[in-house]
Amino acid sequence: MPDTSMLRRSIATLACALLAACAAAPSPTNVTTWRDPGFSGPPFxxxxxxxxSAQSLVDQRGFENAMVATLQSAGVVAVPGWQFVPTDRVPDEATMRAAVARSGxxxxxxxxMSDVQTESTLAYSAGTVAQAGPNLYVGWYAPGVVSENYQAANIxxxxxxxxxxxxxxxxxPVTYSPLSLSQGVPAFANDVVGRLQADGLIATR
Structure with a gap:
């Protein structure tokens, strides 16, 4: 029988990690991916x-529905967070802990999505990406010479x-313009699900 106290501690830690990740806003300019080499499965x-969304908590419902629909179409069991987490305020640790537990x-x-910001059309000088902790990265790409600016967001x-x-x-992934992101949610969802499947991280029914 699983240790319920250990499971509760894990969910509490996960809630903290999720909240910390929500607050972090690094800005890579190239596609970066990482898979834990120590994770051997089984698939989730x-x-x-x-x-x-950096714009509105209410906007998350449509995005979550699209991502869940893509996962389900690939045969993966998935649930949107909005069914368990209120979208009228930023959730605290206790709310996230309870939501994850209820979802099963x-x-x-x-x-x-990061805050919409001004980016440069010129290439950025490449840096390195190194894992610093349970949910953060350091060594993000340093900016190069600024030329013509445009609005962009990072995912x-x-x-x-x-x-x-x-x-x-x-x-x-690479930076998106807010307009292209809003129009490209299905393509982005398919990209994410395809990568998760290729890495053997999600199980199909």
Missing amino acids: RKVFVVGL ADSALLVR FTTLFDVATARPVWTYN
């Missing part, structure tokens, strides 16, 4: 999807293992 069987998911997929996607409250996979 139920995904708790949290899609956070064994993994949590956090998709966060940070992390899959957490509920049992250990640690990330097992991250995906940070």
Whole structure:
């Protein structure tokens, strides 16, 4: 029989990690991916999807529904976070802990969009990406010479293992313009699900 106190501690730690990830806003300019080399499976069987927009908590419902629909069409059991987490306020640790527990998911997929910001059309000088902790990265790409500016947002996607409250996979695609992102949610969802399947992280029914 599983140790319920240990499970509660893991969910509490996961809630803290999710909240910390929501607050973090690094800005990579190239596609970066990472998979925990120590994770050997089995694939996750139920995904708790949290899609956070920097613009509005209410906007997350449509994004989560699209991501869940894509996962389900691939034969993966998934639930949107909005069914368990209120969208009229920023959730605290206790709310996130209770939501993950109620969902019965064994993994949590956090998709966060950074604040819309001004970017340069010129290439950025490449840096390195190194894992610094359970949900953060350091060594983000340093900016190069500024030329013509445009509005852009970055997307940070992390899959957490509920049992250990640690990330097992991250995906940070290239910067999106807010308009192209709003129009390209289905393509982005398909991209994420395809990558999760290719890495053997999600199970199909």
